Amino acid sequence: MKIWKLKTGLIAAALAIGISGSVPLAHAAGADRANDIFNGTPAGDSSYRFSEIEFLNATTGRAAGNGFLIGTSDAGASWQSIYKGTWQFTQLDFISNTTGWALAKSSSAGSNALIHTTDGGSSFTKIPMGSVALERIKFTDSKNGFGYTRAFAYKTATGGKTWTKIATPANTRYAEFADVKHGWALIVVPGFGYKLARTTDGGANWATKLTVKAGEVSGGEIYTSGSQVWARFNGGAGMSQQSYSLYASSDNGSSWRKVISQTTAGGGAAPGAAAGIVNEGPASPGGHASNLEVIDGAAILAGFSPAGGVIGVGRSLDAGKSWTNLKSIKGYESVISFTNKNRGWMADTSLSSPALYRTTDGGKTWSKQLAIPSNGE
Numbered sequence: 001m002k003i004w005k006l007k008t009g010l011i012a013a014a015l016a017i018g019i020s021g022s023v024p025l026a027h028a029a030g031a032d033r034a035n036d037i038f039n040g041t042p043a044g045d046s047s048y049r050f051s052e053i054e055f056l057n058a059t060t061g062r063a064a065g066n067g068f069l070i071g072t073s074d075a076g077a078s079w080q081s082i083y084k085g086t087w088q089f090t091q092l093d094f095i096s097n098t099t100g101w102a103l104a105k106s107s108s109a110g111s112n113a114l115i116h117t118t119d120g121g122s123s124f125t126k127i128p129m130g131s132v133a134l135e136r137i138k139f140t141d142s143k144n145g146f147g148y149t150r151a152f153a154y155k156t157a158t159g160g161k162t163w164t165k166i167a168t169p170a171n172t173r174y175a176e177f178a179d180v181k182h183g184w185a186l187i188v189v190p191g192f193g194y195k196l197a198r199t200t201d202g203g204a205n206w207a208t209k210l211t212v213k214a215g216e217v218s219g220g221e222i223y224t225s226g227s228q229v230w231a232r233f234n235g236g237a238g239m240s241q242q243s244y245s246l247y248a249s250s251d252n253g254s255s256w257r258k259v260i261s262q263t264t265a266g267g268g269a270a271p272g273a274a275a276g277i278v279n280e281g282p283a284s285p286g287g288h289a290s291n292l293e294v295i296d297g298a299a300i301l302a303g304f305s306p307a308g309g310v311i312g313v314g315r316s317l318d319a320g321k322s323w324t325n326l327k328s329i330k331g332y333e334s335v336i337s338f339t340n341k342n343r344g345w346m347a348d349t350s351l352s353s354p355a356l357y358r359t360t361d362g363g364k365t366w367s368k369q370l371a372i373p374s375n376g377e
Contacts, residue, residue: 051347213272235270238267261274306332
């Protein structure tokens, strides 16, 4: 196994062990301090940008992008530099403040590598994956986890050192497992649209739980928590707009509600014939859906509208019986991380206005925590 030692600062060790007396390097109100973090040469682009944000609890979180990883231990009031170098992070997955994995590229045109840390991110071990390039990961503890490509699902019981492919249906385009037995697969059906299937025996058998007719198919995503299941089916895209439908189940797929049915001029009809509770998702007009979080019984969906130049969230507090799109703020792309239904963070992941935001009221209002200075200046 090849070990890659990443460039770090002394602050990384302080973050990893939770030292509260470390000197903050950046604050939302201090451009000079932000420059201390975002100086040097970005990886893979002319400017720094965020790609991921992940909070473990109310105070401790990390954000990453092209050539950097930063952390906070005070809910985002101040941020410390953990890593600067050539890794371009696409996903973070920490199970504690010291132990985590990440997917990262070594070049813009390259594929994801799987890297592992036990010291909060000050150094990583690159885990050989052969020809498999994972697009998503989710670890449940230091040994067990799941990895996904566009079409396949894998499981590990060795902390990512070895992987076993999980049997999924033909034409699977997204899979999600809660544990080694229970999982879901979003399947493309040529000439029809989509179907959603569930397994309760680790992939040996799959049962169709939902079918959704679509004139155009471009994938989707699945999110689960307990008996709640949320599935997004994408339609077409065009004119910077995205058509999609969002379905919810509160009983492991026995019954479904169509929550969002977003038809756009550029993307055409939303998948599925039924009407949704609302005809538009967050960040209108024609917003693109980003990641969804199911936490404390609430479902919170991030969205961004390139046409409108806004980012924001929509949410349901009752398993999809109702839906509210909350007020957007200026921005161009987004990803969210919530630790309960009220407290969360959002990153604008665009090159145009890269910044981190915090909410304490479930996304009704946002306060800017940290902005990347233009061209690092």
